[in-house]
Amino acid sequence: MSDFRLYNTLTRQVESFAPADGRVVRMYTCGPTVYNPAHLGNFRTFLFEDLMRRALALRGWSVHQVMNLTDVDDKIIKRAQEQGRTITEVTEPVIEIFHRDREFLRIQQAEAYPKATAFIPEMLALVGTLVERGVAYQADDGSVYFAIARFPSYGKLSRLDTREIRSGARVLQDEYTKENAQDFALWKAAKPEDEATGAAWDSPWGRGRPGWHLECSAMAMQLLGETLDLHCGGIDLIFPHHEDEIAQSEAATGKTFARVWSHGAFLLTDGSKMAKRVGNVFTVEGLREAGISAAAVRHFVYNTHYRKELNLSDQALEASTEAVRRVGEFARRLRDPATLERGGTAGLAHAADEALGLVRDALFDDLNAPEALAALFDFIRKGNAELDRKGGDRASVDRAIEVFERIDGVLDIVPLAVAADAELVRWIEERLTSRREARIRRDFVESDRIRDELAARGVVLEDGGGSTRWKLG
RNA sequence: GGCGCGGUAGCCAAGUGGUAAGGCAGCGGUCUGCAAAACCGCUAAUCGCGGGUUCGAUUCCCGCCCGCGCCUCCA
Structure with a gap:
């Protein structure tokens, strides 16, 4: 114990x-x-x-x-x-x-x-x-x-x-x-x-x-x-x-x-x-209206030890927003059907086990959340690197997911996906189909134009593995 | 005045008596039609200043400077 x-x-x-x-x-x-x-x-x-x-x-x-x-x-x-x-x-x-x-x-x-x-x-x-x-x-x-x-x-x-x-x-x-x-x-x-x-x-x-x-x-x-x-x-x-x-x-x-x-x-x-x-009061409502996610706020707060003063700044909140976006990407990637199908590596499971140990040690040592975050980010970097390699080991992915969920169960810093209404989704799908066709005929002027068109409505694209993922940014 | 906390790279921020995690930003590379995401590499800290203890201090002690808090309602 x-x-x-x-x-x-x-x-x-x-x-x-x-x-x-x-x-x-x-x-x-x-x-x-x-x-x-x-x-x-x-x-x-x-x-x-x-x-x-x-x-x-x-x-x-x-x-x-x-x-x-x-x-x-x-x-x-x-x-x-x-x-x-x-x-x-x-x-x-x-x-x-x-x-x-x-x-x-x-x-x-x-x-x-x-x-x-x-x-x-x-x-x-x-x-x-x-x-x-x-x-x-x-x-x-x-x-x-x-x-x-x-x-x-x-x-x-x-x-x-x-x-x-x-x-x-x-x-x-x-x-x-x-x-x-x-x-x-x-x-x-x-x-x-x-x-x-x-x-x-x-x-x-x-x-x-x-x-x-x-x-x-x-x-x-x-x-x-x-x-x-x-x-x-x-x-x-x-x-x-x-x-x-x-x-x-x-x-x-x-x-x-x-x-x-x-x-x-x-x-x-x-x-x-x-x-x-x-007269320097900020409210949760104000943050929400500024589009700052709960995950970013939590990261911002937990990045500093609870017994140390913390100065609120736009810059720090932006850094946390970026940091937390990366955490979300990793969470998404771990659970991606393609990842599960592909499997992981022994290194992935090792990285997960190591991270959990470090996070527990950090948190149980006077709630050292900044150190726990450091361990999480190490896990994310190593985990991503391992996922880039040919895996084959399904159990290691399961282990990584389990560990990630335990750690995030404490920190809770995965940003919520921005929800899109059905009509927007239909439009996006239609645009993506056109873009796919353009790319197949190597009409990159048209495909980039469509990408810009989507970006203008906040839709961010990621091409990879023969398919394109999109999300609202 | 009393009690207490902090000053670590451009920014945020851990940590240790044997020269320092992590994040953000920046630069280069891999991948990509180009991007994005991810990864790899790099850049960047005389650890506020001055003494002392020690073989050795950013880390312990003393002094100083700067910032913040509580001593009244207060997360």
Whole structure:
């Protein structure tokens, strides 16, 4: 059995990883706040998590992934108020868009997408426990806060010096009725706009709504148990979000909340973090309209290690589009009836076996997708070279296909063929027949004219082996 | 200020204490009527700068420069 290694933010080291029960990885991933369609930066994290779940599966474990949808928060309430709607009316369409984008990028469906608003009782139970244990208190403003001073290990994930935090935050002290400026809200007392937008619930502490950090703790423990195998998210969530999740969960249960914490680095645009306020946000919809394939986006993202910042650029996306086109050509060629008939070579099978080994090693070594891609491309080059030779060995082709599918089962970077409607296909076939006839009578002026005519409508030709293949480019 | 990440060929990007994967782009060749696709070959990196440790450092340590992030909502 191969070792599976992951960088753990908690220890700042790459460590050996295995699910506690040896079988199922219980994985919690912080999902989007659904007030606006998620941007590509968000999706880089979700793609990192998709790679994680697929690599874990390749290793032979089952994965039980939960991704929350934060459907109640300040921004959502603000938006609802502006539009005179309820928070649900605001979030529902955004959730739909999220799943549409997710599917476009071929991000596998998680086992559960709990909405915060569906877990209010669980959250209140958690608050109750924390109040009972004396680590949470209700302040004069009616909100319930977590007292970080009563949770000694606070700060262990982010390694922030608490004195530094306190002094830096001192100026804010006046604005709150909290015991300590860094205490965070578990339950926020309802304001008029909360009531107006359907964002208020009854509780033992009065009307209110849950704090963001509370949602994740409550849903994660409810759906995955008190100790998770793996908790993932964007690097910006380390503090305070994940730090606070740890505090709430561990103060309540006395158990380790997540055995391993894994964080993905940012996607940058023009050298800075992709964020709405910077105005450098790209959406999945925008990419799709620009004709960039999901396969290219995946290649682009996986070509850089998940813990390293990645800068979005047209040039990089174009390079990925080309790279992925080559992967698609190889996939097509492997499954081509002519290839199957012709058979492969022993070298083909060897190249396949070697590639699978290297890909597994790379992915199991802290999700080194760039190295896995390198191994795939080596396989493609060697495989193509072997397929150019007289084969005869059908089994080697089968092996190559099997290996390719296993590798691509993780990376998922074969571009979709552009679909053509029936009428276009008829026209193309008719043109190809004319061109074939022209070529037979060696009228290359006419045959090239037809090729140009087809090219003008995006049809790319490849002559070879006595026949001509076409595809939409 | 505190905590953290990065600076590798024209571009993107792995990696290692013994001079460096892969992709894109470029150049030549094979194949093709010509292309395309594929393959073969080539070009291209003093691994940010300066010290130190070492037989030897791009890889370890120190300092510096540059870029980015978190410390407030944030993937």
